[in-house]
Amino acid sequence: MQIAHSTDFESLLNHMPDVLFKIKLDGTIIYISPSIKQFTGQSPDELAGQSFRQIMHKPKEYFLLRTNITSKKEIKNYGLTLVNKDKGTFRGGINAKVIKESGTEYIVGILRDETERHIQISEMQHSLTHTQKWRQYFEMIYEITEIIYSHRDPEQVGHAVAEGLSKIMVFDAYQIYNYEKEKHLLIPIFSFETYNRNKMVSNNPIPADKGIIGRIFRNKKGELINDVKSDPDVYYLPGEEVIDESLIGVPLESDNQITGIIVLVKRGINQFQAEELRILSIIGRHLAVALSNAQLSKIERESREKAEQANQAKSEFLANMSHEIRTPMNAIIGMTELLLDTPVNQEQKDFLVTVRQSSYALLHLINDILDFSKIEAGKFTLTDEDFDLRVTLETVVESLANRAHAKNLELALNIEPEVPINLYADPGRIRQILINLIGNAIKFTEKGEVVVSVKLNKLQNDFADISFSVRDTGIGIPADKTTLIFDKFTQADGTTTRQFGGTGLGLAISKQLVEMMGGQIGVRSKLGQGSTFHFNVLLKIGNEIEQENFIEPNLTNLRVLIVDDNATNRYILERTLSNWSLKPISCESGACALSTLLEAQRTGKPVPLVLLDMQMPEMDGETVARKIFSEPTLKKTNVIILTSMGQRGDAKRLKEIGCKGYLTKPVKQSQLLNMIHTVMSKKSKKKEDASLITKYSLEEQKRRTIHILLVEDNPINQRVAFKILEKRNYKVTIANNGLEALKILQTESFDVVLMDVQMPEMDGLTATREIRSKDWPVQKIPIIAMTANAMKGDEEACMKAGMDDYISKPFKPKELYATIEHWERINEQPEKIILD
Numbered sequence: 001m002q003i004a005h006s007t008d009f010e011s012l013l014n015h016m017p018d019v020l021f022k023i024k025l026d027g028t029i030i031y032i033s034p035s036i037k038q039f040t041g042q043s044p045d046e047l048a049g050q051s052f053r054q055i056m057h058k059p060k061e062y063f064l065l066r067t068n069i070t071s072k073k074e075i076k077n078y079g080l081t082l083v084n085k086d087k088g089t090f091r092g093g094i095n096a097k098v099i100k101e102s103g104t105e106y107i108v109g110i111l112r113d114e115t116e117r118h119i120q121i122s123e124m125q126h127s128l129t130h131t132q133k134w135r136q137y138f139e140m141i142y143e144i145t146e147i148i149y150s151h152r153d154p155e156q157v158g159h160a161v162a163e164g165l166s167k168i169m170v171f172d173a174y175q176i177y178n179y180e181k182e183k184h185l186l187i188p189i190f191s192f193e194t195y196n197r198n199k200m201v202s203n204n205p206i207p208a209d210k211g212i213i214g215r216i217f218r219n220k221k222g223e224l225i226n227d228v229k230s231d232p233d234v235y236y237l238p239g240e241e242v243i244d245e246s247l248i249g250v251p252l253e254s255d256n257q258i259t260g261i262i263v264l265v266k267r268g269i270n271q272f273q274a275e276e277l278r279i280l281s282i283i284g285r286h287l288a289v290a291l292s293n294a295q296l297s298k299i300e301r302e303s304r305e306k307a308e309q310a311n312q313a314k315s316e317f318l319a320n321m322s323h324e325i326r327t328p329m330n331a332i333i334g335m336t337e338l339l340l341d342t343p344v345n346q347e348q349k350d351f352l353v354t355v356r357q358s359s360y361a362l363l364h365l366i367n368d369i370l371d372f373s374k375i376e377a378g379k380f381t382l383t384d385e386d387f388d389l390r391v392t393l394e395t396v397v398e399s400l401a402n403r404a405h406a407k408n409l410e411l412a413l414n415i416e417p418e419v420p421i422n423l424y425a426d427p428g429r430i431r432q433i434l435i436n437l438i439g440n441a442i443k444f445t446e447k448g449e450v451v452v453s454v455k456l457n458k459l460q461n462d463f464a465d466i467s468f469s470v471r472d473t474g475i476g477i478p479a480d481k482t483t484l485i486f487d488k489f490t491q492a493d494g495t496t497t498r499q500f501g502g503t504g505l506g507l508a509i510s511k512q513l514v515e516m517m518g519g520q521i522g523v524r525s526k527l528g529q530g531s532t533f534h535f536n537v538l539l540k541i542g543n544e545i546e547q548e549n550f551i552e553p554n555l556t557n558l559r560v561l562i563v564d565d566n567a568t569n570r571y572i573l574e575r576t577l578s579n580w581s582l583k584p585i586s587c588e589s590g591a592c593a594l595s596t597l598l599e600a601q602r603t604g605k606p607v608p609l610v611l612l613d614m615q616m617p618e619m620d621g622e623t624v625a626r627k628i629f630s631e632p633t634l635k636k637t638n639v640i641i642l643t644s645m646g647q648r649g650d651a652k653r654l655k656e657i658g659c660k661g662y663l664t665k666p667v668k669q670s671q672l673l674n675m676i677h678t679v680m681s682k683k684s685k686k687k688e689d690a691s692l693i694t695k696y697s698l699e700e701q702k703r704r705t706i707h708i709l710l711v712e713d714n715p716i717n718q719r720v721a722f723k724i725l726e727k728r729n730y731k732v733t734i735a736n737n738g739l740e741a742l743k744i745l746q747t748e749s750f751d752v753v754l755m756d757v758q759m760p761e762m763d764g765l766t767a768t769r770e771i772r773s774k775d776w777p778v779q780k781i782p783i784i785a786m787t788a789n790a791m792k793g794d795e796e797a798c799m800k801a802g803m804d805d806y807i808s809k810p811f812k813p814k815e816l817y818a819t820i821e822h823w824e825r826i827n828e829q830p831e832k833i834i835l836d
C-alpha cells in the first residue's frame with residue numbers, strides 16, 4: 001500500500017471536524033491542525049509557539065488538564081471549556097496521551113466540540129431531576145388525598161389540605177370557598193378564627209361575578225397572578241388591606257359541577273411558579289370530592305343530632321306524661337279493685353267492672369305507645385337474665401286463661417321435651433310478645449281453641465333457635481292483609497265499623513322485639529279457618545335454675561287416666577305424663593272413662609289416678625266423678641279435676657263428692673306434678689278431715705308471715721297499696737319518705753321494701769343508696785322500686801342505686817303480688833313441699 005500524497009493528507013486535515021494537536025509538557029503548541037480555526041477563531045500559524053492555555057476559558061482548568069495528563073500519561077473524554085474569540089465559550093472534550101520521541105516527551109491528542117452533547121446531557125439531567133421532583137410531588141399529593149378523604153367536616157378537610165400543601169410549597173394564606181347557587185355567592189368554609197390568623201384572604205362571602213376569585217369560578221380554570229393589586233379584576237371588600245401579593249387559585253369540580261374555589265396567597269410579586277399551579281389543580285380535583293362528601297356527612301350529622309334532640313325531647317315528654325297519667329290511674333285502678341271487694345249491688349258492680357276494664361285497656365294502650373315510642377327513638381333495650389322458659393310460658397298462659405274461659409275457649413300450652421328450659425335472655429319481652437299474640441287469638445276467636453306450641457329448631461354453640469306458634473280457630477285473615485298487619489297502626493280491618501278494637505301497635509311492637517332477638521315473625525291464615533302466628537328467636541343457654549315447687553316423684557309407671565274431649569289437651573297431657581315416666585291412658589268422654597276404669601279393675605290393673613276435665617259434652621266432669629265414686633270398686637280412685645271455668649262453690653262441692661285435687665286450666669306442669677305427688681302421698685284417717693288440694697293451699701300459709709315496708713309519700717297511693725297488700729294477708733308498715741324508712745329499718749326487720757322513687761325530703765334512690773352503704777343486717781333486703789316513670793333510664797337508675805326490681809305505676813295487684821313473692825322466695829331458705 002502506498003502512503004497518500006502530502007497534499008491529500010493536508011486536505012484531510014483541513015476537512016476533519018476534530019482537531020489534532022501536539023504540545024510539549026509545558027503546554028507549548030508544536031502542531032495543531034487547521035480545524036482549530038472552527039473552534040477558537042484562530043489559525044494554526046497564530047497559535048504556533050503559544051501555550052495551550054490560551055485557548056482554554058479558565059487557567060485552573062488548564063493546570064488540572066496538564067496535571068491529569070502528566071500523571072496518568074493518558075486521558076479520555078476529558079471535558080473542558082474553550083474560548084472562541086468571536087463567539088465566547090463552548091464545551092470541548094479531549095483524548096490525549098504522552099509519547100516520547102528522541103528522548104523528549106510530548107502530548108498528542110484529539111480535541112472535539114461537545115457543546116451539543118453537553119446540552120443533551122444537561123437536558124437529560126434536568127429531565128431526570130424534574131421527574132424525581134414530580135415523583136415526590138405525587139407521593140405528597142397521594143398522602144394529602146388520603147388524609148382529606150378521612151375527614152367528615154368541611155373545615156377539617158380544608159385545614160388538612162393546607163397543611164399538606166405547606167409541605168410542597170410556601171404560601172402565607174389560604175381560603176376555600178363553596179358556591180351557594182341560590183345567592184350566587186362564594187362562601188368561605190373557614191371560621192373567623194382561621195381568618196384572624198391571616199387577613200390576606202377574605203373571610204366574607206364574595207359575589208361570584210366579581211373579583212379574581214369570581215373570575216376563576218366563572219372561567220372554570222386555574223390562574224397564576226403574580227401581581228394581585230395590579231390585576232384589572234381585583235376586588236377588595238371594605239377594610240381589606242391592599243399589599244403586594246401573588247395568588248394561585250383553581251376551581252373545585254365535582255360531578256361536572258363547579259362547587260367552589262381554593263386560593264393560596266403569598267406576600268410579594270412573582271412568588272408562585274407554574275408547576276405550583278399544576279399541583280394545586282391536581283389536589284383541587286380530589287378536594288372537591290372530599291368537600292362534597294364532608295358536606296353531605298355534615299348535613300347527615302346535623303340531621304341526626306336534630307333527630308336525637310327531637311327524640312330526647314319526645315322521650316322526656318313521654319316520661320313526664322307517663323308519670324302524670326300513671327299516678328292518677330294507679331288510684332283509679334287500685335280503688336276500683338278494692339271497691340269491687342266491698343258489698344255493692346249488681347248495678348254498681350257492673351259500673352265498677354266497666355271502669356276497671358276501661359282502665360286496664362287505657363293502661364295497655366299507654367304501655368304500647370310508650371314501648372313503640374322507645375323503639376322508634378332507639379331507646380329500647382333488652383334486659384337479659386337467667387330464667388325458666390317453662391315457668392315464663394305457663395305464667396303467660398295462666399294470666400290469659402280467664403279471658404279464654406269467659407268465651408268457652410280451650411287454651412292449651414305444648415312445650416316439646418327437647419326445648420331447653422334454662423335460658424339467658426329477656427323473659428319480659430318474650431312474655432310481651434306471647435301476650436300480644438295469645439290476646440289477639442282469644443279476641444278474634446269465638447269458638448274452639450287457642451294452642452301455644454314451642455319447639456326447638458336447632459342448638460348452635462351456646463344458643464338455641466326456638467320456635468313459638470299460637471294457633472287459633474278464629475275468623476282468619478285475608479291473604480292480602482297478612483303482611484300489612486305487622487305495620488304500625490294497621491289492622492286487617494281498618495274501617496270505623498270494624499267489630500274488634502285496638503290500635504294495631506301490638507303486632508308492630510312484637511315484630512320489632514322478635515327482630516331484636518335475632519328472629520322473624522309471620523302468620524299463616526285462611527278466612528274462616530283460623531290463624532297461626534309463629535316466630536323464632538335466638539336465645540342463649542342459661543344457668544340451671546332451681547325449679548320452684550317442682551319435685552320429681554317416685555311414681556314411675558303410675559297408670560293415669562286422662563279424660564278430656566279436646567284432642568289437643570289430651571295430646572299435651574299424654575306427652576307431659578310420659579316425660580315423667582308415668583303411663584297415661586286417654587278417653588274422650590265420661591262413658592269411655594267409666595268403662596276403662598271398670599275394665600282395668602276387672603283385669604287386675606287398676607288405674608289409681610284420673611285427670612278429669614270439668615267441661616265436656618253429654619256428661620261433664622262432675623257427673624263423671626259422681627259415677628266413679630258411686631261404683632264400689634272405684635271408690636279409692638284419686639280424681640283431680642281440671643277446669644277452664646272455675647266457679648264459686650266448685651271446690652266445696654267437688655270435695656264433698658270425693659275429689660282430691662282441683663286445678664284451673666291452663667295447668668302449669670309444676671302445679672300438676674306437685675298436685676299428683678301430693679294427692680298420691682295424701683293419707684287421711686277420716687274422709688271429713690281431707691281437704692281439697694289447690695294451688696293456693698300451700699301458698700296462703702307463707703303469705704301471712706311476709707312483712708313489707710311501704711315507702712310512699714302520696715296519701716292516696718298509700719291507701720291503695722296498703723289495701724291491696726292487706727288483701728293478700730301481708731303485714732304492712734308505712735313510711736312517708738326515705739328518711740322515715742331509714743329510721744324504721746334501724747329498729748324493725750322486713751322481708752321486702754316497696755320504695756317510691758319520687759318523694760320529698762329524701763327520694764327513693766337516695767334512700768336505697770343509704771341502705772346499701774350501711775353495715776346493717778337489713779342491707780341485703782330486697783328493695784322494689786315503685787315509679788310512675790316508665791322510660792329508658794328509669795330502670796337503670798334504680799338498679800344502679802342498688803334496687804333489686806322495678807314495677808311501674810299503676811301496677812296490677814297480680815303483678816305486685818308476683819314481684820313481692822318472687823323476691824321473698826329468693827330470700828328464704830329452700831323448703832320441702834308441705835303435704836296435707
